[in-house]
Amino acid sequence: MFEVIVWGASGMAGGELLRILSGHDGMTVVAAVSRRSPGKTVWHDHPHLRGCYPDVVYSSPEEALKLKSDLVFLALPHGGAWRIAVDYRERGIPVVDLSGDFRLKDPADYSRWYGLEHGAPEYLQEAVYGLPELHREDLVGASLTSGVGCNASCAILGLAPLASTGLVESVRMEMRVGSSEAGASPSKGSHHPYRTRTMRVFEPFRHRHLAEVIQEIGLPEEKLSMTMTAVEMVRGVQMLAQVFLTEPIKEAVLWKAYRKAIEGHPFWSLCPARPSHLRLPDPRFVLGSNSASVGFVLHEDGKRLLIVSALDNLMKGASGTAVQAANLMLGLDETTGLLTSPLYPA
Amino acid sequence: MFEVIVWGASGMAGGELLRILSGHDGMTVVAAVSRRSPGKTVWHDHPHLRGCYPDVVYSSPEEALKLKSDLVFLALPHGGAWRIAVDYRERGIPVVDLSGDFRLKDPADYSRWYGLEHGAPEYLQEAVYGLPELHREDLVGASLTSGVGCNASCAILGLAPLASTGLVESVRMEMRVGSSEAGASPSKGSHHPYRTRTMRVFEPFRHRHLAEVIQEIGLPEEKLSMTMTAVEMVRGVQMLAQVFLTEPIKEAVLWKAYRKAIEGHPFWSLCPARPSHLRLPDPRFVLGSNSASVGFVLHEDGKRLLIVSALDNLMKGASGTAVQAANLMLGLDETTGLLTSPLYPA
Amino acid sequence: MFEVIVWGASGMAGGELLRILSGHDGMTVVAAVSRRSPGKTVWHDHPHLRGCYPDVVYSSPEEALKLKSDLVFLALPHGGAWRIAVDYRERGIPVVDLSGDFRLKDPADYSRWYGLEHGAPEYLQEAVYGLPELHREDLVGASLTSGVGCNASCAILGLAPLASTGLVESVRMEMRVGSSEAGASPSKGSHHPYRTRTMRVFEPFRHRHLAEVIQEIGLPEEKLSMTMTAVEMVRGVQMLAQVFLTEPIKEAVLWKAYRKAIEGHPFWSLCPARPSHLRLPDPRFVLGSNSASVGFVLHEDGKRLLIVSALDNLMKGASGTAVQAANLMLGLDETTGLLTSPLYPA
Amino acid sequence: MFEVIVWGASGMAGGELLRILSGHDGMTVVAAVSRRSPGKTVWHDHPHLRGCYPDVVYSSPEEALKLKSDLVFLALPHGGAWRIAVDYRERGIPVVDLSGDFRLKDPADYSRWYGLEHGAPEYLQEAVYGLPELHREDLVGASLTSGVGCNASCAILGLAPLASTGLVESVRMEMRVGSSEAGASPSKGSHHPYRTRTMRVFEPFRHRHLAEVIQEIGLPEEKLSMTMTAVEMVRGVQMLAQVFLTEPIKEAVLWKAYRKAIEGHPFWSLCPARPSHLRLPDPRFVLGSNSASVGFVLHEDGKRLLIVSALDNLMKGASGTAVQAANLMLGLDETTGLLTSPLYPA
Incomplete structure (x- = not known):
């Protein structure tokens, strides 16, 4: 030991x-x-x-x-x-x-x-x-x-396979975070009557964890933004990324990029295409575990993409x-x- | 009477x-x-x-x-x-x-x-x-x-003043909705153990209420998308719109467009620029009332914009x-x- | 004015x-x-x-x-x-x-x-x-x-009609309180990650508001106790009182005592006997209003009684x-x- | 295997x-x-x-x-x-x-x-x-x-050591239960808009699980009652028992009875007397585990007792x-x- x-x-x-x-x-x-x-x-x-x-x-x-x-x-x-x-x-x-x-x-x-x-x-x-x-x-x-930063790791694991395609025009990340992210010290913002059921958008474009994402996925800052919303969870962070691609992509290419990236990693998983209600991950499905889960949907125009990733921020x-x-x-x-x-x- | x-x-x-x-x-x-x-x-x-x-x-x-x-x-x-x-x-x-x-x-x-x-x-x-x-x-x-559609009205009141500028390249709306939106009939998805604290992304691009938005704000469908997430609220809908403009805009122009649109409407209000934590509206601040509240933040590049609107979906x-x-x-x-x-x- | x-x-x-x-x-x-x-x-x-x-x-x-x-x-x-x-x-x-x-x-x-x-x-x-x-x-x-004390008023309005019968042997009040009861100042106990969904029994017998109840309903302290539990609400207090009577009572006598007490008071109401799921009040049913609602069920032995009252603690x-x-x-x-x-x- | x-x-x-x-x-x-x-x-x-x-x-x-x-x-x-x-x-x-x-x-x-x-x-x-x-x-x-019944096991593990003292005059159990207790099938009562944050008292005296308690702790039905309240949790049941004893007891005797009962059981634990805010168990402290936790406070009159027990109903x-x-x-x-x-x- x-x-x-x-x-x-x-x-x-x-x-x-x-x-x-x-x-x-x-x-x-x-x-x-x-x-x-x-x-x-x-x-x-x-x-x-x-x-x-x-x-x-x-x-x-x-x-x-x-x-x-x-x-x-x-x-x-x-x-x-x-x-x-x-x-x-x-x-x-x-x-x-x-x-x-x-x-x-x-x-x-x-x-x-x-x-x-x-x-x-x-x-x-x-x-x-x-x-x-x-x-x-x-x-x-x-x-x-x-x-790792909790938001950063959620974003990186959601976006790294996409970045590898070289086709990213812009990614606007929307992070939804639980109250445990702010740690154990009380504050006005974490006071239960004010914090509960809030949908507080507390950072419009540039959370500090964005720096890690830029470094780790190798995309320039001008293509990225990270909006933060405090939501009613204790544990959990979810990224919903609104992506534009520089040119249309085939869905099969995306599946391949994600499958390849994730292969062999015990705590990184890809949501299935079916059933549709499980295609995009809910932080609740990984609560208390060390898993990061990623899913995506490609718009029929081939250029708009939604990527969602989720993990337990304390795990x-x-x-x-x-x-x-x-x-x-x-x-x-x-x-x-x-x-x-x-x-x-x- | x-x-x-x-x-x-x-x-x-x-x-x-x-x-x-x-x-x-x-x-x-x-x-x-x-x-x-x-x-x-x-x-x-x-x-x-x-x-x-x-x-x-x-x-x-x-x-x-x-x-x-x-x-x-x-x-x-x-x-x-x-x-x-x-x-x-x-x-x-x-x-x-x-x-x-x-x-x-x-x-x-x-x-x-x-x-x-x-x-x-x-x-x-x-x-x-x-x-x-x-x-x-x-x-x-x-x-x-x-x-009106609850999501539609939230989106329309958030975006109509922007649309009037004629500078919209794309708007990706992210709607966060409470459980009352689905009405009074129970279903698997609304069953408390599954519905509570969920962050369920149930529609990636094209909620039905998008049709009303297209019609009412006069922007073509290809510039718009509407993603839906079920969140832990009973009442409330919030739109977080990630906007790209066709060319940089001055913040003052935006303020003017929004102030002009909203003027004289008893139930449509604009969030102040200060204090910063009240710049973007939380549905909790309008709970039980007939108010729709809108706020925005313009990125320093003048082309990326975040618009947030909120209302009580039943009111x-x-x-x-x-x-x-x-x-x-x-x-x-x-x-x-x-x-x-x-x-x-x- | x-x-x-x-x-x-x-x-x-x-x-x-x-x-x-x-x-x-x-x-x-x-x-x-x-x-x-x-x-x-x-x-x-x-x-x-x-x-x-x-x-x-x-x-x-x-x-x-x-x-x-x-x-x-x-x-x-x-x-x-x-x-x-x-x-x-x-x-x-x-x-x-x-x-x-x-x-x-x-x-x-x-x-x-x-x-x-x-x-x-x-x-x-x-x-x-x-x-x-x-x-x-x-x-x-x-x-x-x-x-008035929020817990006190909930208890008094729930118990005063009972006290008037002169048949009370003991009343053990169980108060369930929302987070707004503690006011606007943050503390460890009100920190969202710890406060949310808690069932924290923070006072076993004698909350300070008990003093008001003793004074107002005229029962001696040894017959009363007030246990406090912090629960997942923002607004709301509910009393669940486990009562023993000194001798069996007829249900009709209780109805009469409660109806008489409540008559003519615009903000004090009695739950109906039917339907059974609405017989005992939930604080949610009076949220945001100035109403106090009371209900009771008498055990078939005529001596055990359950009284439940509810109100919005801020109203x-x-x-x-x-x-x-x-x-x-x-x-x-x-x-x-x-x-x-x-x-x-x- | x-x-x-x-x-x-x-x-x-x-x-x-x-x-x-x-x-x-x-x-x-x-x-x-x-x-x-x-x-x-x-x-x-x-x-x-x-x-x-x-x-x-x-x-x-x-x-x-x-x-x-x-x-x-x-x-x-x-x-x-x-x-x-x-x-x-x-x-x-x-x-x-x-x-x-x-x-x-x-x-x-x-x-x-x-x-x-x-x-x-x-x-x-x-x-x-x-x-x-x-x-x-x-x-x-x-x-x-x-x-075992979820409520029954919570009650039995909370009360069995007390019953062994032979001094019980009455026990009024107040069970607070999460929404998972009702299983996976949706119903009006479990519909999120109605179920969330409720404090619904749905059974005044005699939940079905009381039969197990009577059988297992050997106290007669007339000394017991079991009130049920649905509260805002998914997992978790907590018993708050308002006890009267037939004669005053010394606190040391109670501690001894509980310690003796619990000794050697890997999943049954007794809360400490200090610190006071951890003396009575919150279901949150055992979430996801197989532990049942029990605590009590004796009134200074030696005859009134509060016993609280908690467990994860699914575990x-x-x-x-x-x-x-x-x-x-x-x-x-x-x-x-x-x-x-x-x-x-x-």
Whole structure:
């Protein structure tokens, strides 16, 4: 069993890491770190985990840094995670950093999209973008891996096969996101009377995760936009992409591109053409699982296309993919600890 | 007081008509018609109306046809409503038909979008499309008025001012709809365990209400598409339109077009530019009211535009607009019975 | 038109007062007071009210105190409201204080249930408990009126007719409450991912509103308990009371007691015995209205009884009843501004 | 691997059995039976299971009856399940019947609570009530096992330790249930616009599952009642029991009774006394898991008690417990396939 440490364990992605790792055959959690509440029982924040971690209390950062471990997960805010990541990296301990600090290759992009100068730009090239569906080989044995943006991973897995056709004129992504995306801290916007059943369009064109999409699918920014709507879900993100192609395409070509891209990936699946009501994925169908599901419909004019993708933002959009990447880094089977089927209806 | 009859009173739009009319100073309901349950108390189906209609029972169609009345509302399924509409029309009693039977001017359009031959095509030209914001003058004194499609009215009120600029290259409408849109009859798709919190994309390009949008805003079908998503709301429809313009526009020009269009309409409003979180409307902000609210954001390239509109599908999208039209037909103040403010948070 | 001032206008009860008063024929709002945001447009907090109050900005407390007015509503936290109430009272301006400061007659009760010494105990006897269904005559012309607790009013209207029978052995009230009950300030408990769909039993026996119930229905504390559960609603409170009687009662006696109590009250209604699925009220059936609805079922042993009552906590449980009381204080018709029918389904 | 057949596979409990068994190391599904849709792919009804069962189609009853198997699950309606159960039983194939047909020992009870004569009363004594927490030893090697009622199991696990004290004067159970309890067939009551956010009290005293509680905890009917409320959840049942004791009890005695009862049971847990907000269980904390969680608070008078229990009705309340029982019947470890941790927040 590899021994791992989870930083940011009191947060939502941290809690999800603890949940996944409680049923993982190849890793065991030796410390759950929380700066604010060292000594407090972890299940006070994560009441569903009382059975799995009846006695585990949060470690302080100081205690954690003294512990031996085989890998470290950082579920911390961007802007500060890089410091701890670099510290571990320099001591030779592999790191998966779920924050945005190591997602973008170009420090100028980081400055632009995050509004901060990066403190360790020399590591950006080395860090692997931790989406195994695109970077599996680089992840095997990697030392420094970035987690993925939840919206970004949903968009990338929905669009990468399309981008490979070279026929994209424009893609207007419409992301619908659940309330867990904003994390564990309350705010006016997340206050239940205001947040429930909302259809709040909170970003018209350019969510920060767009930067990852541009980088990973290789399309220029001017062809892309990412609109955000907060909807009534807790977990889940769904992309509905309105696509124009530069020239008409045959549906069979699209099927081929998607089938080829998805083949061999345990957590990336393509919706069937039939029955029609299951052709485009609902986030509910992957709730609690590590699956990303993609579907599309081509307009009869061959140039207009609708692509829909869906995943559980805490699983495939964050902690699930982080564990999947860590499995590869440690030489474990990629699917270890991640084969739970979706919970439906729930 | 004008005496009116409500057909289809056991359904959802019918119930909403009864609710509005219970507080209307110029009309009184002399019969609530239900084919299936004549003699049954109306509040058995509409428990919230027990206070307003403690003793009213449904009339049978036969009874209703014998009654004198000043105006008739038909909240019946399309395909059958036209027969009753024509009957009243020929007897000189004004009709507001909420079904789709008199929305489209061209019988060929009706055949194409509804899959039926129209039984009274000679009345299509005479019938007024009952959206006062576009046809107020025609409605004054009209004899045969069509109600509006809920999605159509949301789209038309969001896009008509834009269409007037003559600069539209394409509009991809994304409609998000609540469960009341499907009416009062249960189905697998509306079964709570499956319907709740869904993000079901049930129509990729061409919802039937698109036909009304084409007709009313005067843009050709090839520039438009209408994608439908069922979301977790009961009441409410929201359009999020991804627009491309043929050439860059100045934001001030857009503001002017929208302000001009909306001016003088009591139930059509434009969101302010500030604060930014209220720039694009949430259906929750108009819940229970007859208001349609519209907002937009122009991309800095001047060619990409996001337009969002929202309304309560049972009010402004159906029964509210029907009463508004009826007010005009009968020479009443347009706003009579419709000035209830939205209920929020709810 | 009477001129009124609303203190605490940025909160949830304050917003609801503004909403009701926007459609009130006998009162007009001359100032909406907010300590935190004077000068800010009121619809920034209450986006649904942009149409009614397009230009109204919050007044500061200092400004408000200088204004002439005919009546003042205080929607402020307890512990501070009494000061302002007394100030207005001493200047001869009638006050409706929605806080808990003037609900209890005995200062010792206030200390016990609120954990504070009361600053103006000499006014407690004078203040009228502002539930017109119990104190209508005292409200006519009153100078100082207390608003009601939302849970308390639901319980009192459900139980007062029963208490009058003199046969109560025990009543265990189970209150189910929506998220708006906690007001407009976010907290961990109201954070959407945690609050949504919860069934959080947050008080086992003795919610603070129990004090009002004891006082108003005249049953001793040892016969009563009030359990609280937070449930998935925004608006709404429902009481489910498990009652034991000291001796068997005939159902007809109960019907008589309830009918007699409720007779003549425009906002207090009794559910019918038939159909059985409408015998016990759902808060949804009174959403947005000022109605309280009550139903009961007697066990065949004649000694076990289930009583269910429901209301909209922001309307009949707070601002609606406050306006109803103010109508009486000012000599207006009790129902002025309050006759909106419930919104259903919503 | 034991080979098992699932009857009623297109329903909700059937789908949950398929989901659990897809990750079960000791059983494999050789047939998923559906009378209505033989030949149809199972994931058409259970879209979340497309990954687990990409090619499995429903078998007809006739096909299923010809297959060899080691155990059979019946997720069929009561009144018809017994026939198939008896058929298998007589052929020596162990059966777990999730319907109500074999829950009650006394045929007169079956007639009374189900309104039917039982077709095979001679098997009622032999059938084991399949709640391992009460009947583990009887289940080892059993041939005919009854599944449990979801509300009944929630109540029994909440109350059995209390009943053992011999001090119960009365227990009024208030069950709050999610929409999945009613199964996969749509109805007016489950129609989303009406079902969502309801607080529908649909049974005042005596839900059918009360019969199981009486039988299993050994308290007489006159001390018990079971009120039902449909609430906004899909999965989940919570019991809130208002208890009166015959004489005051010390809290330590209660803790001892509950700890003793629960000890050694992998899926039955007791909430801690601290922190207070986690003292009484929310169904959300066990969502998707096979855990039942129980908490209580004793009033300071020592005679009034509040007991709250919660479980996932499709798991511990139906299919999870059925698999747990089957594990024991087949000599497998009781927890096989059932150790998934709860999904939260979701």
